[in-house]
Amino acid sequence: MYYVKFLAKRFVAIVITLAAVIAISYIMMYYSPGGFMNTTQLASALAPLAAQDPAAYQKLMEQFQSRYGLNLPLWKQVLLYEWHTFTFNFGNSMQNPTLSIMSQLKGALPISVFLAFGSVVVSVVIGIPMGIIAALKRNSWVDYLVTTLSMFGQAIPSFVLAVLFVLIFGVVWQNVLPVTGWGTPADAVLPILSLAAGNIGVVARYMRGSLIETMRQDFIRTAKAKGVKYWALVFRHGVRNSLTALITVIGPQFAFTVVGTVWVENIFAIPGLGKVISTAFTNFDFPMAITAVFILGATIMLTNLVVDLIYSWMDLRVKLQ
Incomplete structure (x- = not known):
C-alpha cells in the first residue's frame, strides 16, 4: 500500500511536470521568428505558386494550418498538443506527412x-x-x-x-x-x-x-x-x-x-x-x-x-x- 501511494504521487507529479515542459516548449516555438511554411526549402518551392496563384496558395496555407491546429488560438493549440501527446496520438510530422512520428523515431x-x-x-x-x-x-x-x-x-x-x-x-x-x-x-x-x-x-x-x-x-x-x-x-x-x-x-x-x-x-x-x-x-x-x-x-x-x-x-x- 505504501508503494502504491508513493507511485501515485510521483505519477501525478510526472504528468504535471511533463505538461508544463510541453507547454513551455510549444510556446517558445510559437513565438520564435519564422515558421514551418517559411523554412528555406519549402518557401522556395512555394514561391512560384504564391506569385502565380495567390488564392491557391492561401487555400493551401489554410488547409495546412487546419490539419495541424495552427489556426486555433494559442491556448487551444497547447491543449490540443497536450491531449495528443498524453494519449500517445502523436500523428504525422510536418516534414514527412505520410509517415507517422513513431515510425520515424523507431530507428533513431x-x-x-x-x-x-x-x-x-x-x-x-x-x-x-x-x-x-x-x-x-x-x-x-x-x-x-x-x-x-x-x-x-x-x-x-x-x-x-x-x-x-x-x-x-x-x-x-x-x-x-x-x-x-x-x-x-x-x-x-x-x-x-x-x-x-x-x-x-x-x-x-x-x-x-x-x-x-x-x-x-x-x-x-x-x-x-x-x-x-x-x-x-x-x-x-x-x-x-x-x-x-x-x-x-x-x-x-x-x-x-x-x-x-x-x-x-x-x-x-x-x-x-x-x-x-x-x-x-x-x-x-x-x-x-x-x-x-x-x-x-x-x-x-x-x-x-x-x-x-x-x-x-x-x-x-x-x-x-
Whole structure:
C-alpha cells in the first residue's frame, strides 16, 4: 500500500511536470521568428505558386494550418498538443506527412539509448576503480591525480570533446577511428567516449567520497577487530556498501546522457534522436518537436523514479518520502 501511494504521487507529479515542459516548449516555438511554411526549402518551392496563384496558395496555407491546429488560438493549440501527446496520438510530422512520428523515431531512439547506455557502462567500468584507488591512496599523488582528471573530465562539455575527437581522428590520426556515420561498432567509440568523459569524473568522485565515509563506520572497525583481512574488508564491506550511493548518480546519468546525445550525434553525423530533434526545431515541425521533448522528459523522470525505488529496496534505512 505504501508503494502504491508513493507511485501515485510521483505519477501525478510526472504528468504535471511533463505538461508544463510541453507547454513551455510549444510556446517558445510559437513565438520564435519564422515558421514551418517559411523554412528555406519549402518557401522556395512555394514561391512560384504564391506569385502565380495567390488564392491557391492561401487555400493551401489554410488547409495546412487546419490539419495541424495552427489556426486555433494559442491556448487551444497547447491543449490540443497536450491531449495528443498524453494519449500517445502523436500523428504525422510536418516534414514527412505520410509517415507517422513513431515510425520515424523507431530507428533513431534505439541509437541514442545505445550511446547513452554505452557511455554509462564505460563510466562505471573506469570510474569505480579510479574512485577506489583514490580513496585507498587518500591525500597521495595518486589521489590528487584522480581528482584532477575527474574535475578535468567534468569541466569539458561532451560536445567540445566531440569536436576535439573529430579534429584529432579526422585530421591528425586519419583512418584510426571513424568520425562520421553509423553502422559499425567502431562508429560508436568516439561518441561514447565523448559522452562518458564527464560521467567518469562524477562516478570516480562519488565512489571516492562514499568509500572514505564507509571505511570510517563502526562496522568496519568491528570487522577489522575481528581479524578480517584488509582486501576482504575493503571489497566485501567497504566497496559493497559504497556502491549503494552510486545508484543515485548512475540512474540520472543515463537519463541526462540521452539528452546529451542531441549535440554529440549532430557532430558525428549519427542518425539518432539528436538529428531528429535539431531538424524538428529548426524547421518548426511542431508535432515532431513536441513528441521528442515528451520522450526526453519522460525518460529523465521515469529513470529517477526507478532509481528511487531501487535505492529504497537496497537500503532499508532509506524512506521513499
